Amino acid sequence: xxxxxxxxxxxxxxxxxxxxxxxxxxxxxxxxxxxxxxxxxxxxxxxxxxxxxxxxxxxxxxxxxxxxxxxxxxxxxxxxxxxxxxxxxxxxxxxxxxxxxxxxxxxxxxxxxxxxxxxxxxxxxxxxxxxxxxxxxxxxxxxxxxxxxxxxxxxxxxxxxxxxxxxxxxxxxxxxxxxxxxxxxxxxxxxxxxxxxxxxxxxxxxxxxxxxxxxxxxxxxxxxxxxxxxxxxxxxxxxxxxxxxxxxxxxxxxxxxxxxxxxxxxxxxxxxxxxxxxxxxxxxxxxxxxxxxxxxxxxxxxxx
Amino acid sequence: xxxxxxxxxxxxxxxxxxxxxxxxxxxxxxxxxxxxxxxxxxxxxxxxxxxxxxxxxxxxxxxxxxxxxxxxxxxxxxxxxxxxxxxxxxxxxxxxxxxxxxxxxxxxxxxxxxxxxxxxxxxxxxxxxxxxxxxxxxxxxxxxxxxxxxxxxxxxxxxxxxxxxxxxxxxxxxxxxxxxxxxxxxxxxxxxxxxxxxxxxxxxxxxxxxxxxxxxxxxxxxxxxxxxxxxxxxxxxxxxxxxxxxxxxxxxxxxxxxxxxxxxxxxxxxxxxxxxxxxxxxxx
Amino acid sequence: xxxxxxxxxxxxxxxxxxxxxxxxxxxxxxxxxxxxxxxxxxxxxxxxxxxxxxxxxxxxxxxxxxxxxxxxxxxxxxxxxxxxxxxxxxxxxxxxxxxxxxxxxxxxxxxxxxxxxxxxxxxxxxxxxxxxxxxxxxxxxxxxxxxxxxxxxxxxxxxxxxxxxxxxxxxxxxxxxxxxxxxxxxxxxxxxxxxxxxxxxxxxxxxxxxxxxxxxxxxxxxxxxxxxxxxxxxxxxxxxxxxxxxxxxxxxxxxxxxxxxxxxxxxxxxxxxxxxxxxxxxxxxxxxxxxxxxxxxxxxxxxxx
Numbered sequence: 082x083x084x085x086x087x088x089x090x091x092x093x094x095x096x097x098x099x100x101x102x103x104x105x106x107x108x109x110x111x112x113x114x115x116x117x118x119x120x121x122x123x124x125x126x127x128x129x130x131x132x133x134x135x136x137x138x139x140x141x142x143x144x145x146x147x148x149x150x151x152x153x154x155x156x157x158x159x160x161x162x163x164x165x166x167x168x169x170x171x172x173x174x175x176x177x178x179x180x181x182x183x184x185x186x187x188x189x190x191x192x193x194x195x196x197x198x199x200x201x202x203x204x205x206x207x208x209x210x211x212x213x214x215x216x217x218x219x220x221x222x223x224x225x226x227x228x229x230x231x232x233x234x235x236x237x238x239x240x241x242x243x244x245x246x247x248x249x250x251x252x253x254x255x256x257x258x259x260x261x262x263x264x265x266x267x268x269x270x271x272x273x274x275x276x277x278x279x280x281x282x283x284x285x286x287x288x289x290x291x292x293x294x295x296x297x298x299x300x301x302x303x304x305x306x307x308x309x310x311x312x313x314x315x316x317x318x319x320x321x322x323x324x325x326x327x328x329x330x331x332x333x334x335x336x337x338x339x340x341x342x343x344x345x346x347x348x349x350x351x352x353x354x355x356x357x358x359x360x361x362x363x364x365x366x367x368x369x370x371x372x373x374x375x376x377x378x379x380x381x382x383x384x385x
Numbered sequence: 386x387x388x389x390x391x392x393x394x395x396x397x398x399x400x401x402x403x404x405x406x407x408x409x410x411x412x413x414x415x416x417x418x419x420x421x422x423x424x425x426x427x428x429x430x431x432x433x434x435x436x437x438x439x440x441x442x443x444x445x446x447x448x449x450x451x452x453x454x455x456x457x458x459x460x461x462x463x464x465x466x467x468x469x470x471x472x473x474x475x476x477x478x479x480x481x482x483x484x485x486x487x488x489x490x491x492x493x494x495x496x497x498x499x500x501x502x503x504x505x506x507x508x509x510x511x512x513x514x515x516x517x518x519x520x521x522x523x524x525x526x527x528x529x530x531x532x533x534x535x536x537x538x539x540x541x542x543x544x545x546x547x548x549x550x551x552x553x554x555x556x557x558x559x560x561x562x563x564x565x566x567x568x569x570x571x572x573x574x575x576x577x578x579x580x581x582x583x584x585x586x587x588x589x590x591x592x593x594x595x596x597x598x599x600x601x602x603x604x605x606x607x608x609x610x611x612x613x614x615x616x617x618x619x620x621x622x623x624x625x626x627x628x629x630x631x632x633x634x635x636x637x638x639x640x641x642x643x644x645x646x647x648x649x650x651x652x653x654x655x656x657x658x659x660x661x662x663x664x665x666x667x668x669x
Numbered sequence: 670x671x672x673x674x675x676x677x678x679x680x681x682x683x684x685x686x687x688x689x690x691x692x693x694x695x696x697x698x699x700x701x702x703x704x705x706x707x708x709x710x711x712x713x714x715x716x717x718x719x720x721x722x723x724x725x726x727x728x729x730x731x732x733x734x735x736x737x738x739x740x741x742x743x744x745x746x747x748x749x750x751x752x753x754x755x756x757x758x759x760x761x762x763x764x765x766x767x768x769x770x771x772x773x774x775x776x777x778x779x780x781x782x783x784x785x786x787x788x789x790x791x792x793x794x795x796x797x798x799x800x801x802x803x804x805x806x807x808x809x810x811x812x813x814x815x816x817x818x819x820x821x822x823x824x825x826x827x828x829x830x831x832x833x834x835x836x837x838x839x840x841x842x843x844x845x846x847x848x849x850x851x852x853x854x855x856x857x858x859x860x861x862x863x864x865x866x867x868x869x870x871x872x873x874x875x876x877x878x879x880x881x882x883x884x885x886x887x888x889x890x891x892x893x894x895x896x897x898x899x900x901x902x903x904x905x906x907x908x909x910x911x912x913x914x915x916x917x918x919x920x921x922x923x924x925x926x927x928x929x930x931x932x933x934x935x936x937x938x939x940x941x942x943x944x945x946x947x948x949x950x951x952x953x954x955x956x957x958x959x960x961x962x963x964x965x966x967x968x969x970x971x972x973x974x
Contacts, residue, residue, distance in 0.1 A: 494751075
C-alpha cells in the first residue's frame with residue numbers, strides 16, 4: 082500500500098475566495114516543511130489532507146485513498162492543528178488515552194504509554210493539562226496525534242509560542258520521526274529551523290504551489306538569479322581583478338568585509354574559485370553563499 | 386531652485402522635547418474619550434444610532450411638553466418629574482454606553498497598554514465612571530435645558546423667569562442623581578463582562594427584573610411596605626430619593642426619606658468600590 | 670547610565686511560587702535580548718520594571734529611577750509592546766495611536782503630530798486611516814510598536830515582536846527594531862524565543878531560567894569564532910574528506926559540511942589545494958562560531974558569567 086500523501090490538481094474555493102489553486106504535490110518519507118506567507122493557503126491544504134475539508138476540485142489521497150470523510154485516513158494520518166483546544170481538567174495521560182479510545186485501539190493504555198515515551202512526557206503525564214507549559218501542551222497534542230501510530234503526521238505551526246529548549250526538543254522529535262520512516266509535514270515561518278530539520282520544502286504562495294523539493298536544488302534552478310557570495314582573502318583586490326576576468330562572474334563589489342561576487346554560472350564559478358586562488362597564491366579565508374539560505378530562496382519565490 | 390538653495394530635509398526620528406503632562410491630563414483625556422465613545426463619536430455610524438435615538442426620544446418628549454405648555458400655559462411635566470419619567474430611556478442609554486466604555490477594553494486586551502502608561506488603575510476606572518455619569522446626565526439635561534428655554538419664553542417678567550430657573554435647577558440636580566446611581570450600577574456590571582451584548586443584557590436585567598419585587602412589596606406590605614417598596618430596585622430607588630428631596634408632601638416615602646438617601650449613597654459607593662477592586666485585579 | 674539594574678530581585682507569589690529569585694544584573698544601553706523558557710520569570714520581570722508589581726525583596730532601577738517608588742515616572746519614559754492581541758478593532762490606527770499619546774501625557778497637537786510620525790516610522794501609510802480590525806498581523810504588530818514609540822520613550826520593551834509574522838514580516842520587523850536601537854537612539858529590550866533573531870540584532874543578552882539568572886553577556890562574546898573551519902562542496906564530499914585526511918587533517922562530517930580544526934594559515938591553503946586538485950565546486954568555507962543556542966543545549970544550568 083502506498084504510504085504517501087498525494088494532491089492532484091487540488092483547488093479549494095469559498096465563493097470568490099480561492100484559498101488553494103491547482104496544487105499537485107507528493108509527499109514521501111521524511112520531514113517536509115510547508116512554507117508560505119500568511120494567508121497563502123497552508124492551513125487549508127493541511128486540513129484537506131486530514132480529511133476535514135473536501136477539495137472543490139482535484140483529489141487528495143492519503144495512502145492511495147481519498148481523504149475526505151474517510152475513516153481509514155484517520156487511521157493513517159495524525160493532525161496537530163494550530164488552535165489549542167484541550168480540556169484543561171484532564172491529565173496528559175487521560176487526554177492521550179481518550180484519543181486512543183477514539184481511534185478504537187485494542188489497548189489504549191499501552192498505546193498512550195508508548196506515545197508519551199516518544200514525546201518524552203512520561204514524567205508529567207499525571208499532571209493536569211492546564212498546569213502544562215505551552216511546549217508541554219504541544220508535545221502532548223503531538224502524542225495524541227501519534228497514539229494510533231499513523232504513517233503520516235501533519236502539524237500546523239507546531240512551534241508557536243515555544244521557548245528555545247522546547248523548540249529544540251520538538252525539532253529533534255520531528256527529525257527522529259522522519260528518520261524512522263514517517264512522513265512528517267509541518268508548516269512554519271521560522272525558516273532557520275526548517276533548514277535544520279530538513280531541506281525538503283513545499284512552498285505555497287497565494288494558493289499556488291511555487292516550488293517543491295530540496296531548497297538548495299531549488300536555488301540552483303533559479304538560473305535567472307546570479308548566486309551571490311561573500312569572499313574574503315588575504316588580498317581581496319587582487320582576487321577581485323582575477324575574478325572579474327572570469328566568464329562565470331557577472332559582478333564583483335569591493336567592501337570592507339570582503340568581496341561580494343555575483344556568479345551567473347554557479348557550477349563553473351565554484352570550481353574555478355579554488356583554482357584561481359591556488360594559482361595566484363591568494364589565500365581565500367572565507368567563502369559564504371549569501372543568498373542560498375532557505376530564507377533567501379523563500380523570498381525569491383514569494384517575490385517572483 | 387538654484388544650487389545654493391537645494392537641501393535635503395532631515396525627516397528622521399525626532400526626539401520629543403515638549404511638555405509632558407501628568408496623571409491628571411491622562412485621566413482627563415480618557416474621560417473626554419469616554420464621553421465621545423458614549424455618544425458614538427470617533428467610530429462608525431452604527432455606533433451612533435442607539436445613543437442618539439435615546440437622546441432623540443428624550444428630546445422629543447421635552448419638546449412636546451414644552452409645546453403643550455406654550456399652547457395651554459400648563460406645564461404638563463415639571464423639571465423634577467422629567468428625569469423620573471425618562472428613567473427607562475436613561476437605563477437603556479446606560480446599558481448601551483457602559484459596555485462600550487469598559488467591556489470593549491476588556492475584550493480587546495488593551496488594558497496593558499493603558500496600565501503601562503502614567504495612569505493608575507483607579508484613575509482608569511474613575512475616568513470611565515465620570516464619563517458615563519456625564520454622558521447620562523447630558524442626555525437628560527439637554528432636554529431639560531430645552532424645556533427651560535421654552536418655559537422662559539412662555540412666562541413674563543423677571544420674577545417669573547427667576548422662579549422658572551428656580552424650578553429648573555433642582556430638576557437638573559435630580560437628573561444628576563439619576564445619572565450617578567444608574568452609571569455606578571451599569572458600569573460595575575459592565576466591568577465584569579467582556580461581551581457587550583451580555584453586559585447590556587445583564588444591566589437591563591438588574592434594573593428591570595427587580596421591578597416586580599417593588600410591585601409585590603407595594604401590594605402586600607401595607608403602608609410601610611408601600612413606602613419601602615421602591616428600595617427594591619435601582620430604577621425606583623432614585624424616585625424615592627427624589628420624593629425625599631423634592632416632594633414637599635413626601636407622599637411616596639413618608640418618614641423613610643433619609644433611608645432612601647442612605648441606601649442610594651451606599652449603592653453608589655458599593656458599586657464604585659467593586660469597580661475599583663475589579664480593576665485592581667484584572668490583568669488584560 | 671545603566672539602562673536597567675537589579676539587585677537580588679525576588680518575587681514570590683504566596684509561599685509556593687517563586688517567579689524571580691535573587692536576580693542581580695546590570696544592563697548597558699543598546700539592544701538587549703531577554704530570553705528564557707515560558708514561565709521562567711520574564712513577564713514578572715517586565716511587570717516589576719514597569720512598576721506594575723512590587724518585588725518581594727531586592728531592588729530594581731530603570732533609567733536611574735526606582736519603579737517601586739516612582740512607577741509613573743518610569744512608565745512615562747518606557748514604551749511597552751505586549752505579546753498578545755491588544756488593539757481595538759473598530760478604531761483607525763491614527764486615532765488609536767493619537768489617543769495613546771495623550772494618555773502618555775502629550776498635549777493634543779503634539780499627540781497628533783507624533784502619532785503621525787510614529788506611524789510613518791513603522792511603515793504605515795494610507796492604511797492608518799482604516800480600522801485596525803481589517804489589518805494583517807504584520808500591520809497590527811506595527812501599530813503596537815507605534816503606540817510604544819509615540820511618546821518618545823528612552824526604553825522600549827518589546828515582547829515577542831515577530832510573533833505570528835511570516836518570514837518577510839519578521840525580516841521587516843527586525844530591521845525596524847535594529848534601526849530604532851541604532852539610529853533613533855532608543856534602547857530596546859527584546860523578549861524572544863528565536864535565538865537567531867537575538868544573534869542578529871541584539872548587542873547583549875540576558876537569559877533567565879526558573880527565575881534565576883542563567884547568563885548575562887554581550888552577544889559578540891557568545892558568538893566568538895571557534896578554531897574550526899567548515900567546508901561545503903556541492904559534490905564529492907567523501908573524496909574531499911579522504912583527501913584532507915590523507916593530508917593529516919582531522920575531518921568530521923556534519924551533514925553537508927566537513928569540519929576541520931583550524932591549526933593556522935596553512936590549513937586554508939591545504940583545503941583550497943585539495944579542492945582545486947579534485948576539481949570540486951567550493952560552496953562554503955567559513956570559521957564556525959559559537960551560537961547563543963548553546964546556552965540551552967546543555968542540560969544543567971550554566972554558571973553565571
